[in-house]
Amino acid sequence: MTTDKNKISVRRAMLLYLTTTFPLAQRLIPIYSARNGKQAGWLSPVISIVFLLLLALIVDRLYKAFDGLSFMDIVCEITGKAVGKIICGIWGLWILIELSKFVRYFAERTVSTIMTDTKVDILIAIILVTVAIGLYSGIIVLCRMNEIILPITILAFLTVALMIAPNVKTLYLTPISRLDIIPALKASVGTTGIWAYYLVIFFISDGFTNKNHLKSESIKIIFFLAVITLMLNIMTIGVFDHSVVERLHSPYMVAIKEISVFNTFQKSEPFAAALWVLEDFLLFSVFSYAFLNILRSLFGLSDINFLIAPTLIFVYFFSLFIAENRFEPESFSNLIAIPTNIILFIVLPAILFLVGKIQRKV
Amino acid sequence: MILLAVLIIGISFIEIKKRLRNWSKNEMAVFFASLLAAFAMGVYYLSNPHRSSFTKILLSILHIPQ
Numbered sequence: 001m002t003t004d005k006n007k008i009s010v011r012r013a014m015l016l017y018l019t020t021t022f023p024l025a026q027r028l029i030p031i032y033s034a035r036n037g038k039q040a041g042w043l044s045p046v047i048s049i050v051f052l053l054l055l056a057l058i059v060d061r062l063y064k065a066f067d068g069l070s071f072m073d074i075v076c077e078i079t080g081k082a083v084g085k086i087i088c089g090i091w092g093l094w095i096l097i098e099l100s101k102f103v104r105y106f107a108e109r110t111v112s113t114i115m116t117d118t119k120v121d122i123l124i125a126i127i128l129v130t131v132a133i134g135l136y137s138g139i140i141v142l143c144r145m146n147e148i149i150l151p152i153t154i155l156a157f158l159t160v161a162l163m164i165a166p167n168v169k170t171l172y173l174t175p176i177s178r179l180d181i182i183p184a185l186k187a188s189v190g191t192t193g194i195w196a197y198y199l200v201i202f203f204i205s206d207g208f209t210n211k212n213h214l215k216s217e218s219i220k221i222i223f224f225l226a227v228i229t230l231m232l233n234i235m236t237i238g239v240f241d242h243s244v245v246e247r248l249h250s251p252y253m254v255a256i257k258e259i260s261v262f263n264t265f266q267k268s269e270p271f272a273a274a275l276w277v278l279e280d281f282l283l284f285s286v287f288s289y290a291f292l293n294i295l296r297s298l299f300g301l302s303d304i305n306f307l308i309a310p311t312l313i314f315v316y317f318f319s320l321f322i323a324e325n326r327f328e329p330e331s332f333s334n335l336i337a338i339p340t341n342i343i344l345f346i347v348l349p350a351i352l353f354l355v356g357k358i359q360r361k362v
Numbered sequence: 363m364i365l366l367a368v369l370i371i372g373i374s375f376i377e378i379k380k381r382l383r384n385w386s387k388n389e390m391a392v393f394f395a396s397l398l399a400a401f402a403m404g405v406y407y408l409s410n411p412h413r414s415s416f417t418k419i420l421l422s423i424l425h426i427p428q
Contacts, residue, residue, distance in 0.1 A: 299392045306381060306389070309373045310396035313366075317403040324415040332417040335426050 010208045012143040014221040017201045019150050020286045022157075023279040024194050025229050026252040027105065028333055030236035034245035035334075037187025040180035041242055042173055042233035045226040047188035052195045052225075055346050056218035058353045059202060063211055065362045071202040072297035078356045085298055087348070092294035094344055095200060096315070098337065099287040101329050103127065103319040106280045108326035113253060114273045124319055127277075128312045131284045135292075135308045139204060142285050149278045154228075156275055160268075161231050163259045168238035191229060193338030195222075196345035203290035249326070288312065366404040370397055 033041030059071075066074045076084030107123040115123070134142055198218075208214065236251040239258060245251045256272050292304040292311060301307075323329045356362035374397060385393075421427075 295392065295396075299388060301389055301392060302386075303389070306377045306393050307396050309377075310393070310400045313369065313373075313400035314396070314403050317400070317407040318416070320411070321403070321407045322416045324418065328415055328417040331421065336417075336420060336424070 007207050007209050008139060008143050008205050010210055010214045010217045012146070013201050013205065013208060014217045015150055016143060016146050016204070016282070016286055017198055018221055018225060019146050019153065019279060020200070020283045021195060021197055021225060022153060022228070023276055023283055024102075024197070025191075025225075025232060026276075027109070027250065028194055028330075029191050029229055030233055030245050030251045031248065031330075032190025032334060032338070033187040033233050034237050034242035034251075036190065037180075037183040038242045039173060039237070040176055040184045041187040042230065042237045043176070043180070043184045044187035044191040044233065045229040047185060048191040048195055048229075049222060049226045051192045051346055052198060052222050053219065055196070055198055055349060056215065056222060058349050059199070060215040060218065061362055062349075062353060062356065063208075063214060065356065067211075068207065070206045070297065071199075072294065075352060078352050078359070078361060087352075088294050088298055091199075091203070091344060092291050092298070094340065095203070095287055095291045095294070096311075096318075097322075099284060099291065100315050100318040100322050101332055101337065102280070102283055102287065103315060104323050105329045106277075106284075107319070108323075108329065109250060110273070110277070112249065112326060114270055121316075121320060124316055127281065127284065128316055130281060131288060132308055132312050134281065134285045135288055136305060139289055142282065142289070146282055149282060153275055153279055156272065157228065157231075160256055160259065160272070161235055164235045164239060164255055167255075167258055168234060169241075170238070172241040173234065173238050189342070190334070190338055192346065193341040195225065195229075196341040198222075199345040199349060200287065200290045203293050204286060205293070249330075288315070363405065363408050366401065366408065370401050370404075373397065 029044070030041075033044045035041075037044055062071075062074050066077055069077065072084070072088045075087055078084070079087065103124055104120075106127060107120040110123055111118055111120055134145070232252065235255050236245050239255050240248070240251065248254055253269055253272065256269050259268055288308070288311060292307055295301065295307060296304050323332065353362060374394075377393060381389075
């Protein structure tokens with residue numbers, strides 16, 4: 001599957017994308033969709049899929065036009081070295097900020113759900129040490145871990161969906177009319193903003209093996225992601241109604257708490273929380289790797305292992321500084337991160353593509 | 363703060379010992395710059411952990427009500 005030390009297959013990259021997006025989708029999309037789309041919020045993936053497919057096609061065209069180059073090199077080829085490095089630097093900085101926010105999210109959620117007596121800084125330190133060990137092992141090992149964790153996660157999600165299905169009330173999801181187009185569009189902003197992390201995957205590797213399959217693999221994963229996000233929205237908005245979901249801190253976890261099979265199988269949330277820890281571990285590893293790889297590209301480094309410890313120490317303190325309480329990461333996500341993600345990870349590549357087109361390079 | 367300083371010195375010592383011979387000047391500069399950034403962030407946070415958060419500062423700069 002892999003021919004070079006720093007190269008991974010497109011399929012593995014797309015599976016990593018799914019694993020990194022899934023916990024974020026569980027955490028943020030139902031709340032954003034319910035708040036902005038009301039009872040039509042569950043339709044947000046139907047609109048967002050258009051933008052993600054466009055992004056996937058743009059990235060595919062760029063890789064085909066500049067064969068053998070990494071994504072950072074492609075950007076430098078289109079814009080020139082200086083501007084390209086500035087753009088990559090902005091992406092790197094934003095990925096570092098987002099990583100710190102996710103780490104804080106993880107700690108706050110764990111404290112509020114399963115480890116109520118634990119201090120946030122201790123949890124952050126533990127997960128970052130684990131991430132450091134994973135990063136020292138290299139991207140290939142992380143990909144292999146993902147191939148084990150992802151099927152378990154998907155299986156658990158489908159099982160939960162099956163168990164929650166009887167609690168879904170169509171009354172909370174309907175009626176849908178043409179008047180719901182605008183609310184659904186508003187709701188799709190959040191979904192698009194989360195899915196936009198698709199681009200981050202292209203920073204984790206110097207290149208991909210079997211790049212010819214990039215378009216087909218991307219389309220498959222995007223459709224799969226759309227289906228599970230749609231299910232996620234239905235499982236939350238359909239069970240609690242949008243007015244409740246928009247006020248909940250973690251609607252998916254609350255929905256899991258509602259599960260009761262014949263009054264015997266109950267309280268399955270610790271299992272879901274344990275899976276979240278695994279997913280978060282991969283999320284942090286992927287974002288750290290993306291940031292370190294951008295540093296490698298910017299400064300022409302031959303290795304990134306010596307930057308793992310300083311980067312994670314920075315992330316530790318920045319994740320403590322980024323928010324004072326558990327509500328602030330959510331405000332940061334809704335008010336700043338989602339619009340910035342759309343600008344940096346969807347609009348900017350589209351502009352780069354247009355510039356490349358004008359220059360007749362793409 | 364002392365623990366942070368010990369950690370930074372420890373990491374520097376380990377990495378320098380491991381890579382001194384095959385490190386380019388560029389890589390050494392990036393390593394020490396990143397260590398300095400991590401140390402500065404640590405000192406900034408530890409000097410007053412109850413200061414306004416990054417989110418609060420950013421939202422007030424952008425005039426976005428929470």
